[in-house]
Amino acid sequence: MYGLVNKAIKDLVTDNHGDEAWQKVCEIAEFHEGDFISMSPYPDKLTFTLVGAVAQVLKADATDVLEAFGEYWILYTADQGYGNLMDLSGKTFVEFLGNLDMLHYRIANMMPELRPPMFTTRNEKSNSVELEYRSHREGLVPMLYGLIRGLGKRFDMVVKVEQIETRSSEENPHVFLITW
Ligand code: HEM
Incomplete structure (x- = not known):
């Protein structure tokens, strides 16, 4: 990385x-x-x-470290010259989640060897959304809890994150139910 x-x-x-x-x-x-x-x-x-x-x-636990790291990452990147890019990625929490691939795509212009994760939102409701997460790597799911909570904070929201599907093969994503 x-x-x-x-x-x-x-x-x-x-x-x-x-x-x-x-x-x-x-x-x-x-x-x-x-x-x-x-x-x-x-x-x-x-x-x-x-x-x-x-x-x-x-x-x-390494899982707790990864989770804390995920939350820290949201503040850290905004502070390290990527604030504009974060601002451009969505005016609402759900819009931002839907633009995560675009965000990493833009970063890949600056970091050509980036192997970014892939995200899709689905089942959007007034107080919840599901997020599909695909990665080339294993073991980063705990980081997602921190990232999503940190992103919620960015939008002054307290969000609950629950994993509802676990990747069972290359094609299947991990899926998180996010509620607020
Ligand atoms: C401007 C803000 C951001 C920057 C600069 C950024 C950049 C990066 C970089 C450099 C990596 C390492 C990948 C590699 O080197 O191959 C990465 C990985 C990752 N990013 Fe982002 N990112 C940003 C925001 C986000 C946000 C908001 C989320 C999700 C809420 C996110 C989710 C992830 C995840 C889960 C990984 C781990 C890679 C994997 O799962 O395979 N990132 N990102």
């Missing part, structure tokens, strides 16, 4: 737990380069190793 993701993990840890905690993460993950280059791709394995190391240092 692009360095921007790893950098966000680093900032999440240093913001909330200080530099020392991050140094321990780097030792466990055997990452000795000091920092990440936002616009360079890194192996996915490094990102997953970092998440595992953060969980170890904070004595937390």
Whole structure:
């Protein structure tokens, strides 16, 4: 994944737990380069190793780390020069969810090696919507809970997220029921 993701993990840890905690993460993950280059791709394995190391240092579950990271990502990207792009992606929560592929498509113009997730909204009702999530990667479902809640906050909404379908093959998506 692009360095921007790893950098966000680093900032999440240093913001909330200080530099020392991050140094321990780097030792466990055997990452000795000091920092990440936002616009360079890194192996996915490094990102997953970092998440595992953060969980170890904070004595937390990796799923909780991923969820916290998802929520942080919404604020982080808005703060890292992608605020305009976020503003362009929807005036309402549901509109934004429907534009997630467009958002990543625009990012792929700047990050040609991006392997973005794919999203589809369905069954929209006045206080709920379902979100299909497809990915080239496994193991990121917990991050979705944080992302969706963080996105809700961006629109001053308290949203409830529940996974109603689990991917059983390449073609099937994970599906989340989001209510507010
Ligand atoms: C301007 C804001 C955003 C930027 C700059 C951004 C950028 C990225 C980048 C760089 C990656 C790593 C993929 C790779 O390097 O191959 C990624 C992955 C991902 N993004 Fe975004 N993103 C943004 C907003 C969002 C939002 C709002 C959501 C959902 C609510 C989202 C959902 C995801 C997910 C789930 C992944 C993990 C990849 C996977 O599932 O395979 N992103 N994004």
